[in-house]
Amino acid sequence: MHSGITNPIDFTREGRQGGHITIPYSVDRSPYYQIRIPVLRLKNGDGPGLLLMAGNHGDEYEGELLLGRLMRALDASKLRGAVTILPLANLPAVMAARRCSPFDGGNLNRAFPGDPAGTPTARLAHFLEAELFRAHDVVLDLHSGGSSMAHLPCTLIERQAGAARFQRALDLMRAMGASHAFVADNGPAAPTSMGAAGRAGAIGLSGEFGGGGTVTPQTMAFTAATIDRLLLALGLIDAPVLSRGPLPAPGPLQLLSLSRHSQGIYGERRGWFEPVVPLGATVAAGDLAGWYHDLESLDRPEEPLRFAEGGIVISHRLHCDSQAGDCLIQVADPISA
Structure with missing residues (x-):
């Protein structure tokens, strides 16, 4: 056709x-x-x-x-x-x-x-x-x-x-x-x-x-x-x-x-994302990636977000206001060909 x-x-x-x-x-x-x-x-x-x-x-x-x-x-x-x-x-x-x-x-x-x-x-x-x-x-x-x-x-x-x-x-x-x-x-x-x-x-x-x-x-x-x-x-x-x-x-x-869901951190609810590591940084599993704030409940402390895997930080969300399902930050594995 x-x-x-x-x-x-x-x-x-x-x-x-x-x-x-x-x-x-x-x-x-x-x-x-x-x-x-x-x-x-x-x-x-x-x-x-x-x-x-x-x-x-x-x-x-x-x-x-x-x-x-x-x-x-x-x-x-x-x-x-x-x-x-x-x-x-x-x-x-x-x-x-x-x-x-x-x-x-x-x-x-x-x-x-x-x-x-x-x-x-x-x-x-x-x-x-x-x-x-x-x-x-x-x-x-x-x-x-x-x-x-x-x-x-x-x-x-x-x-x-x-x-x-x-x-x-x-x-x-x-x-x-x-x-x-x-x-x-x-x-x-x-x-x-x-x-x-x-x-x-x-x-x-x-x-x-x-x-x-x-x-x-x-x-x-x-x-x-x-x-x-x-x-x-x-x-x-x-x-x-x-x-x-x-x-x-x-x-x-x-x-x-970049091949696994666990290399990213995703919003679980509405929140306001504050990254704390720059692009290109090398991080380890457990390192702090950022804070997730709740501007609808100001008495609720910000939530620490930690990397599930180590690697090189390749991207992060620019819009602070985030929803459940939004990718907030990602790391990638250094590899050889």
């Missing part, structure tokens, strides 16, 4: 192509409305094909802003290969400053492989996996903690089938220059963009590049350097495009694992 999505890009054509991927979606104010997602393709001869994508979640801005800048700055004549840029993938979520689409509530990063006859998010996921990812050798999907989380800057890959393919993914992730990285093991049926990239035959790369529904000079510089380093590692460019000044050589990389 055809999804109704239109794609303006000819993947065989040389030079610069721009336009919009369109998803028809009838709404009350406009029965023939189209969701128009900007896309740019640059191609110069033979070489690797890279898809750069942001806005999978709408409130994660480092990738969105920097890929928009890259669209303006990258010169097709200076490439060796092809780069496709999709800076606002889940456009309705981006424009609503939300994690998920306001049209259908869809979380794009849990929607793969999608459905060509489904909601807009499901149709977009199907198009990305079945067509766009399949047309590239490498996919980089840029994330952050979004509006509600602070996250340790890190990169991420899924464990790949085949030793050579896995080593290539590890090599590219090391070249991206982060100090911390995850090797996820969600299996071949994972509903994420990284699972979709693997099923489409591409090497999937991702990461968390900031948080808080904002950007900082540090997170923008980190993200810009990551994109430049990947373009350089693939041989697509000869010099950084986004970074100001020369790129230092990547330092040592600590791999991390």
Whole structure:
């Protein structure tokens, strides 16, 4: 079944192509409305094909802003290969400053492989996996903690089938220059963009590049350097495009694992969370993670929250006001590949 999505890009054509991927979606104010997602393709001869994508979640801005800048700055004549840029993938979520689409509530990063006859998010996921990812050798999907989380800057890959393919993914992730990285093991049926990239035959790369529904000079510089380093590692460019000044050589990389519920602390009731350890701290089981206050019962002492497991603190909730089920803070295990 055809999804109704239109794609303006000819993947065989040389030079610069721009336009919009369109998803028809009838709404009350406009029965023939189209969701128009900007896309740019640059191609110069033979070489690797890279898809750069942001806005999978709408409130994660480092990738969105920097890929928009890259669209303006990258010169097709200076490439060796092809780069496709999709800076606002889940456009309705981006424009609503939300994690998920306001049209259908869809979380794009849990929607793969999608459905060509489904909601807009499901149709977009199907198009990305079945067509766009399949047309590239490498996919980089840029994330952050979004509006509600602070996250340790890190990169991420899924464990790949085949030793050579896995080593290539590890090599590219090391070249991206982060100090911390995850090797996820969600299996071949994972509903994420990284699972979709693997099923489409591409090497999937991702990461968390900031948080808080904002950007900082540090997170923008980190993200810009990551994109430049990947373009350089693939041989697509000869010099950084986004970074100001020369790129230092990547330092040592600590791999991390997040695989158990017990690595997080979750709200058991409504409360107001006060973390006491910074991102990147090394903690032991039993260490104090924070305090849980009750502003509805001020005579009730704040509750100490303690880590069930040790590791490196990778994220914590930014919204002080929390509900039962909210993840308040997480640690990850240092591992080797």
